[in-house]
Amino acid sequence: MEYNDIEITIVKIGGNVIDCPEDLKYFLQEFAVIPGDKVLVHGGGKLATRISAKLDVPTKMIDGRRVTDSQTIEIVTMVYAGLINKSLTAQLRSLGCDAIGLSGIDAGIIEAVKRSPCPVDFGFVGDIPVDGINAERLLTFINAGLVPVFCSITADRHGILLNCNADTVAQSIATALSAAGVSVRLIYCFEKQGLLANVNDDSSVIPLINSVNCEKLKASGVIAAGMIPKIDNAFKALNEGVKEVVIKSHNDLNNTNKGTKITLR
């Protein structure tokens, strides 16, 4: 089957918008009216951390990254695949969007592999191999008019639950759909207006990043910390055929003049 005439918008939202009911409501209204085929990928928010604390499961971090032990994978599966995924799906459906909430496990759309415990054992964390996305099956859902809403919970082929990075889930889906011939637009939404030249100045959005100025921006420290994997994911997606990647505020989803557009050149 050929998909060269299909365009799909993939939007990823992070925890900040999930933690703010007003922003979330506005975002979902804007997402629901995006024309054409679309996919939503969502992160977690602070609820999993709050529930871990209540359940006396300590949150372990190594280098700023959560360690997912056997209790933590159960908690994030409850929170991400349960409460958040179903709340978002129900809200989207009430807005007339024909949403279906999915984890990577469902219908085998994402098959992850457990990350090697060397050099650092992050526990039940999954990586998505090149052939880890069943694009054909995802496209059957999308072609039936459904709007898939993905959390970052996956499993390996042995049925072991694994948490993946939600940015990576979005990028892997985008890449796999591009490889199937779909024209994909990937939008990473977060709490800032885009990539800022000055982190304290919301008006300093850099409108365009390409492979040339990216290296300079990394060298000068403008692209730092949590932005590095985001930008690297964006270039990975572009290098593998994704048509357009944009990083913008979840409050500006349909405002085409806002955000930072990332292109190869």
Next chain:
Amino acid sequence: MEYNDIEITIVKIGGNVIDCPEDLKYFLQEFAVIPGDKVLVHGGGKLATRISAKLDVPTKMIDGRRVTDSQTIEIVTMVYAGLINKSLTAQLRSLGCDAIGLSGIDAGIIEAVKRSPCPVDFGFVGDIPVDGINAERLLTFINAGLVPVFCSITADRHGILLNCNADTVAQSIATALSAAGVSVRLIYCFEKQGLLANVNDDSSVIPLINSVNCEKLKASGVIAAGMIPKIDNAFKALNEGVKEVVIKSHNDLNNTNKGTKITLR
């Protein structure tokens, strides 16, 4: 579209098997090898109660039935639609069963209505109206070779999350598929061997219940307490076209000589 040549087995499991990893593993192996099209509907188990206690959310009961307040609906959505649904789905997939974990919300397959607060306010509890199941859409998934795994979490048309009785979810799906022309076999699995003439004697299984002996068994108290809604659900399903209803142990899924068969006459 006509479905007169399709046979579907719908199996419902309760909390007891979910709370026992060995029984659950055996059950899932047996479910995975049921030939032909099938659907699994699962209940909750004790985890929601344990987590409610840990989170200091008191479990309120009226007449032996849980009251689902705004905190409790969040907890059961986490546990049923999150951890249990995704664990079952991942385990079934690792057994070669092409499972897709769903709540009633997803793809709008079940649209429930909030139960009236009069005479008793059970909170965020849903009932499934006659037109509440989108059988056509469910059949598209089944015809694509998928095995839907349903929890009892649904939503109303306004996006309000609601918990339904899992027996009722199974019966509603069975009835709606029958109305679409499918030949449906409905199996309620629980911890007993079937309906027992003597509740203390596991060998006293009543092999057949029909509308005639049912009334006598109710009058004599053999069908009592929690069995009454189960049996009533079974007759409702049969009256609305379901071909066969069986109540049996989750350890005897594929043993056709076991359990209590319920027929109209």
